[in-house]
Amino acid sequence: MSTSITIPRPDDWHLHLRDGAMLGAVLPETARHFARAIIMPNLVPPVVTAAQAAAYRDRILAALPEGMQFDPLMTLYLTEQTDPADVAAAHASGLVKAVKLYPAGATTNSASGVTNFDTVRPVLEKMAEIGLPLCVHGEVTDPDVDIFDREAVFIDRVLDPVRRATPGLRVVMEHITTSNGVEYVQANAADLGATITTHHLIINRNHILVGGIKPHYYCLPVAKRESHRLALRAAATSGDARFFLGTDSAPHTDANKEMACGCAGCFTATNTMALLAHVFDEMGALDKLEGFASRNGPGFYRLPVNTATLTLTKSDAPVTFPTKIATDDGPVTVFDPGFPVHWQVQP
Numbered sequence: 001m002s003t004s005i006t007i008p009r010p011d012d013w014h015l016h017l018r019d020g021a022m023l024g025a026v027l028p029e030t031a032r033h034f035a036r037a038i039i040m041p042n043l044v045p046p047v048v049t050a051a052q053a054a055a056y057r058d059r060i061l062a063a064l065p066e067g068m069q070f071d072p073l074m075t076l077y078l079t080e081q082t083d084p085a086d087v088a089a090a091h092a093s094g095l096v097k098a099v100k101l102y103p104a105g106a107t108t109n110s111a112s113g114v115t116n117f118d119t120v121r122p123v124l125e126k127m128a129e130i131g132l133p134l135c136v137h138g139e140v141t142d143p144d145v146d147i148f149d150r151e152a153v154f155i156d157r158v159l160d161p162v163r164r165a166t167p168g169l170r171v172v173m174e175h176i177t178t179s180n181g182v183e184y185v186q187a188n189a190a191d192l193g194a195t196i197t198t199h200h201l202i203i204n205r206n207h208i209l210v211g212g213i214k215p216h217y218y219c220l221p222v223a224k225r226e227s228h229r230l231a232l233r234a235a236a237t238s239g240d241a242r243f244f245l246g247t248d249s250a251p252h253t254d255a256n257k258e259m260a261c262g263c264a265g266c267f268t269a270t271n272t273m274a275l276l277a278h279v280f281d282e283m284g285a286l287d288k289l290e291g292f293a294s295r296n297g298p299g300f301y302r303l304p305v306n307t308a309t310l311t312l313t314k315s316d317a318p319v320t321f322p323t324k325i326a327t328d329d330g331p332v333t334v335f336d337p338g339f340p341v342h343w344q345v346q347p
């Protein structure tokens with residue numbers, strides 16, 4: 001038996017491309033299947049100003065192989081020094097599609113993020129006025145809060161108060177990992193959306209820890225218990241337009257993952273669409289993949305759905321994917337779902 005589905009070309013609403021040699025190696029993995037992506041600004045140093053975002057966009061386009069089409073949607077990294085006027089100008093020029101909030105110290109390269117949320121109030125008010133979305137890494141950094149509770153606590157302590165203080169602010173909860181995140185989105189209006197990663201639909205915390213520690217399954221927010229994974233699967237396949245794909249594909253070299261203090265991030269760009277087809281098929285919801293990967297994100301970001309298409313086919317025999325991609329900085333391991341996959345993107 002062979003099955004196939006064709007969907008509008010998908011977009012990735014949360015992607016790390018890095019810079020330099022890593023950018024050159026990972027960009028084709030995304031551009032092969034995705035038309036656009038929201039590009040995360042957590043470089044070193046971070047992408048803080050419109051001028052830095054424009055320069056980074058040029059470097060991405062220069063790294064795009066001949067013949068590939070890809071539109072990087074740029075973001076600004078919110079700091080306590082961010083100027084509301086610079087943000088508004090970057091939005092008005094069409095360059096910037098979102099602003100990214102990292103609580104200081106929450107994740108990779110977040111040291112320049114926000115500690116005192118009152119200081120960024122003028123920027124958030126300007127964003128609410130012009131309709132520019134705020135993308136949020138939703139975890140508290142309080143050392144007293146257990147790492148598995150940090151998303152749920154963030155919703156209560158930070159996100160809900162910020163949204164109440166700034167009516168009209170459009171927010172994307174990035175890479176939600178809990179039923180708390182799902183329920184918070186469901187309980188609110190269409191000005192609140194959430195991205196869900198491929199890997200959080202596939203792994204729970206046992207996959208990271210049982211039978212030996214698996215550094216390539218470690219990312220932030222860390223995968224939670226099985227009930228949360230099931231809530232994410234239900235949300236992604238529900239057809240609710242407020243949930244959409246943001247892979248959070250986050251490449252780190254094997255040397256930086258497989259060490260005593262390994263980096264957080266799963267690299268899923270290479271096989272994300274095949275894995276999503278597997279998950280949606282398993283859920284009996286292949287008809288919902290189009291909304292999740294191709295329609296709901298453009299809907300939230302008020303952009304047109306892509307006119308080009310992508311076809312996925314299912315074969316009797318399992319398909320294989322590269323286990324690693326080579327970069328000049330060293331190999332990067334591709335996310336291994338741990339089960340046979342029969343879906344693949346038609347070349």
Ligand SMILES: NC(=O)N[C@@H](CC(=O)O)C(=O)O
Binds near residue numbers: 137
């Ligand atoms: N998700 C991760 O585990 N890592 C991301 C940062 C982030 O999205 O939080 C990275 O930049 O490596």
Ligand SMILES: [Zn+2]
Binds near residue numbers: 107137174175220221
């Ligand atoms: Zn994050």
Ligand SMILES: [Zn+2]
Binds near residue numbers: 014016040248
């Ligand atoms: Zn990320």
